[in-house]
Amino acid sequence: MKILVGLKRVVDYTVRVQVKPDGSGVAIDGVKMSINPFDEIALEEALRLRDAGKATEVVVVSIGQQSSMQQIDSGLAMGANRGILVKTDKAIQPLTAARIFAKLVEKERPGLVILGKQAIDDDANQTAQMLAALIDRPQATFASKVEIDGNLARVTREVDVGLETLEVELPAVISVDLRLNTPRFIKLPDIMKAKSKPRETLELASLGVESGDHLTVTHYAPPAKRQKGVMVKDVPELIAALKAKGLL
Amino acid sequence: MSRILIIAEHLNGQLNQSTAKCVSCASKISGASIDIVVLAAQPAPIAAQAASIAGVTRVRTIANPANEHAIAAVYAPQVCAIAGEYTHVFGPSTTFGKDLMPRIAALLGASQLSDVMAVDDAYSFKRPIYAGNAIITVKAPTDQLVVATVRTASFPAAGAGGSANIEAAQVDVQLPTHTRYVHLQQGGGDRPDLQTARFVVSGGRALGSADAFKLIYDLGDKLKAGVGASRAAVDSGYAPNDMQVGQTGKIIAPELYVAIGISGAIQHLTGIKDAGTIVAINKDAEAPIFEVADIGLVGDLFKLVPELMRAL
Numbered sequence: 001m002k003i004l005v006g007l008k009r010v011v012d013y014t015v016r017v018q019v020k021p022d023g024s025g026v027a028i029d030g031v032k033m034s035i036n037p038f039d040e041i042a043l044e045e046a047l048r049l050r051d052a053g054k055a056t057e058v059v060v061v062s063i064g065q066q067s068s069m070q071q072i073d074s075g076l077a078m079g080a081n082r083g084i085l086v087k088t089d090k091a092i093q094p095l096t097a098a099r100i101f102a103k104l105v106e107k108e109r110p111g112l113v114i115l116g117k118q119a120i121d122d123d124a125n126q127t128a129q130m131l132a133a134l135i136d137r138p139q140a141t142f143a144s145k146v147e148i149d150g151n152l153a154r155v156t157r158e159v160d161v162g163l164e165t166l167e168v169e170l171p172a173v174i175s176v177d178l179r180l181n182t183p184r185f186i187k188l189p190d191i192m193k194a195k196s197k198p199r200e201t202l203e204l205a206s207l208g209v210e211s212g213d214h215l216t217v218t219h220y221a222p223p224a225k226r227q228k229g230v231m232v233k234d235v236p237e238l239i240a241a242l243k244a245k246g247l248l
Numbered sequence: 249m250s251r252i253l254i255i256a257e258h259l260n261g262q263l264n265q266s267t268a269k270c271v272s273c274a275s276k277i278s279g280a281s282i283d284i285v286v287l288a289a290q291p292a293p294i295a296a297q298a299a300s301i302a303g304v305t306r307v308r309t310i311a312n313p314a315n316e317h318a319i320a321a322v323y324a325p326q327v328c329a330i331a332g333e334y335t336h337v338f339g340p341s342t343t344f345g346k347d348l349m350p351r352i353a354a355l356l357g358a359s360q361l362s363d364v365m366a367v368d369d370a371y372s373f374k375r376p377i378y379a380g381n382a383i384i385t386v387k388a389p390t391d392q393l394v395v396a397t398v399r400t401a402s403f404p405a406a407g408a409g410g411s412a413n414i415e416a417a418q419v420d421v422q423l424p425t426h427t428r429y430v431h432l433q434q435g436g437g438d439r440p441d442l443q444t445a446r447f448v449v450s451g452g453r454a455l456g457s458a459d460a461f462k463l464i465y466d467l468g469d470k471l472k473a474g475v476g477a478s479r480a481a482v483d484s485g486y487a488p489n490d491m492q493v494g495q496t497g498k499i500i501a502p503e504l505y506v507a508i509g510i511s512g513a514i515q516h517l518t519g520i521k522d523a524g525t526i527v528a529i530n531k532d533a534e535a536p537i538f539e540v541a542d543i544g545l546v547g548d549l550f551k552l553v554p555e556l557m558r559a560l
Contacts, residue, residue, distance in 0.1 A: 016514065017378040026382050094350070095359050122377050123495070124362045125346050129320065130354035138321055138427040141347045144489065154430065158489045159343040160443065160498065161259065165430035166319070172426075178479070178496060179489055214359040214392060219385040223376070226521065229542035235555045238527070241543045245525055247447075247504050248560070 001055045001111035001170070003046040004104060006097075007075050008036040009068040010121045019222045026220060035071045038116025040078075042176045044183040045146055046114050047079045054148040057081045059108060063100055065089055069199065076194035077186045083197065088204035094122075095212025098130030103207050105135050110171060112153070117142050117175040128175035138168035141175040250280040250370045255327060255339040255348065256298050257318075258288065263297040265444050266340030266398075268405035271301050273398040274338055275406065276367035281305045285330065285417065287323050289316040295414045304412040310419050317429035318344055324351040329419045331356060331393060335370070341397035341499070342443070353395035360395045361386055365402040375399070379495045380518030400443065401501035401522045435490040439465075442491065445474030448502040448523075450493050453480035454509025454531065454549060461486040463553050464508060470557050474502070478510045494519035509549045512537030529553070 011017055012032040020027050035043075046058045060075035062068040063086040072083035086100050105113065118125035132139035140146075140155035144163065147154045148170075157164045158177045232238045242248045252274040257264040267284065274282045283306045284298045291309035298307045310326050327348075331337050337352060339345035341363045353360040366374035371388045373396065388394045442448060449471060451464035461481070468475040477487035479494055493500055495515040501522035508529045510516060517540055520526060528541035529549050538544040545552060 011378070017381045019382045026378065093359060095354060095357075098354055118496075120379060123379065124360070126350035126353070126360050126362065129347065129350035132321065133324060133351040133354035136424070138424075139347070139351065140427075141320075142343060157343075159432075160490060161432065162435040162488075162490050163433045165432075167428045167430050169426040177489075179483070212357070212359060214389050215361065216387045217384045218372070218387050221383045221385075223380050223383055223518075223521070226526070226540045226542075228539060229526075229544060231538070231544045231546070234545070235552060235559055238543060238545050238556065239559050242504075242525075242527070245542075247525060 002057045002059060002108060003049065003055045004101070004108060004110040004113045005039070005043045005046045005058060005060050005075070005080065006101065006115045006127070007039045007043065007060050007062045007071045008116070008119045009033050009062060009064050009071045010036045010119055013037055013120055019220045023219050023221060033067070033070070035074055036116050036119045038118060038120070038176060038178070040183040041178065041180050042114040042116050043075055043078055043080060044181045045176060048181065049146070049148060055111070059084060059110070061086065061101070061104060063088065063092060063097055063204070072199060073194065074186065076197045077190045078184060079190070081197065083199045085199065085201045086204050086207065087201055093213045093215060094124045094126035095130055095214070096209065097127045098134055099209045099212055100204065100207060101127070101131045102134040103209055112170060113173045115173065115175050117177055128173050132173040138172040139175070140166050140168050140172060142177040143174050144177050144179050146174060146180070250277045250336055251334045252277065252280050252282050252336040252338060253331060253334040254282065254284045255337070255345070256284050256286040256294060257340055257342060257344045258286070258294045261293050263294050264340070264342070265405050266342050266345070266400045267298060268301050269400040269403045270338045270340055270398045271303055271406040272403040273364060273367060274336070275303045277336070277370045280370070283308060283334070285310060285327065287312070287315040287326055289313050299412040299414050300408050300410050302407045302410040304410050307412050307414045308417040309414065310417050312423070314423050318348070319427050319429060320348040320351045321424050321427045323348055324355055325421045325423065326419050327352050328355045329421050330417050334393065336394040336396070338396050338398055341399045345397045349395055349397050356393055356395065358393045358395045359388065360397070361388060362397050363399040364396045365399045376518065379515040380521070381514060399499060401499045435488050439468060440472065440474040442474040442476050442493070442498050443500055445502055447471050447473035447504045448476050448500060449473045449506045449508065450476035450478060450510060451481055451486065451508050452478040452510030453484060455481060455486055458486045463550070467506070467553055467557055470560050473506070476500070478516050479513070507537050507541070508553060510537055511535045512540065
């Protein structure tokens with residue numbers, strides 16, 4: 001079985017993103033870029049499944065400019081077998097990303113597609129579900145545990161009321177949550193070893209994907225700030241302050 | 249005129265309050281008619297609850313044994329079968345809605361707006377990106393169905409007192425059998441639900457262990473509060489995942505939020521920014537949580553929390 005994993009290039013999670021003063025966007029020139037943390041968890045899970053003999057090949061896919069090849073390089077250094085960059089200069093939206101993945105599924109015929117539940121830039125949380133819809137296959141979102149048994153995947157999902165378990169027939173799409181695993185660190189020899197792994201670049205225009213970029217962002221604003229409150233010096237003052245607000 | 253369809257969220261025959269919050273969001277679109285659709289094995293009791301929400305025009309039911317559990321792949325084609333009658337389809341930005349709505353959007357060839365926090369007009373909305381570090385205004389095309397999830401903490405639940413008609417919708421679509429529900433392990437116990445509780449008490453990394461986290465449960469019980477945790481506390485195993493408060497966990501808006509031993513990472517602050525009053529207890533006077541707290545108290549939580557409980 002082949003597993004397809006998506007790796008999105010995003011602003012590193014340690015960077016505190018600021019809105020430009022004119023409201024035209026966020027200031028991200030020159031900031032550190034990384035693999036979306038949820039996608040790293042997706043890749044780690046795919047690698048573990050392969051190393052446990054449940055899969056034979058892990059293919060990492062990124063969509064973006066040539067710079068996204070860095071994330072494919074990192075994915076190959078983590079242990080993926082092969083990388084595909086779908087090249088486009090335009091920032092695409094989730095429906096387009098899902099349509100691109102649907103094309104790649106047609107081409108690659110994976111048994112599983114594992115994606116992060118959301119990217120930490122647009123926080124959309126859509127691509128996995130949209131892909132599953134487009135290829136008419138099961139989805140198991142927000143996974144915190146994945147077990148493969150023959151043609152079935154048993155997936156535990158983090159839902160608001162607790163943990164839900166679903167059983168899905170393969171091929172299927174899984175989106176992963178934070179606590180599924182802890183991704184491995186890349187060691188220097190792995191980077192060297194990854195240099196010879198196959199990398200393929202496909203121009204988005206050559207895939208014949210209909211754009212799903214229907215939304216337009218008209219303004220960016222910083223979040224509304226809460227007023228800084230008062231500091232109290234002890235518990236009796238805290239109780240008094242809560243009583244003054246009518247909360248006790 | 250906008251015709252809005254809201255997908256009801258429910259569990260064990262009870263309508264989730266997130267549905268009334270979606271109604272509240274939908275009612276910000278002037279002149280809109282609002283329908284709710286209830287997919288269930290036995291929708292009648294849930295539909296009755298939905299019909300009593302003020303501002304709802306009509307409740308439609310889709311009864312099917314396959315709808316016993318909310319499986320997105322099963323619900324989505326049924327919603328799509330009636331979606332053509334509407335200009336907007338809304339669902340809550342809970343794990344239920346986050347799972348289902350993009351599947352609906354993709355089948356309809358529509359884009360989705362996630363986590364709508366404000367409505368400018370029928371085709372312009374505000375939503376957070378970068379874990380709440382930026383708020384964007386997004387325009388959706390007017391010639392396409394608008395699919396959106398509603399950030400429930402941004403809207404009050406619409407009131408009761410409605411008396412909408414309840415009608416069965418005729419839906420004839422092939423449903424997949426490739427996805428099967430196995431079981432649900434519910435957390436929480438008897439404590440108030442985090443997302444609807446009036447008071448919430450949360451603990452963070454400073455608790456240091458699952459044993460010490462008992463202090464937070466005790467204070468929660470004393471205040472009749474829901475109990476939450478920071479991502480650091482959940483990742484460290486002090487509390488289960490369904491208690492995580494923040495952008496990647498639950499986004500909440502209680503009247504009172506008490507953050508204990510939580511430093512205040514941006515993704516946590518995004519999850520509580522709509523709380524009425526925020527109280528922070530932390531030993532580090534420089535912790536970012538004090539930038540947003542209405543009432544701050546610097547000190548050792550292991551001394552202050554027991555003292556607080558004695559004083560309550």
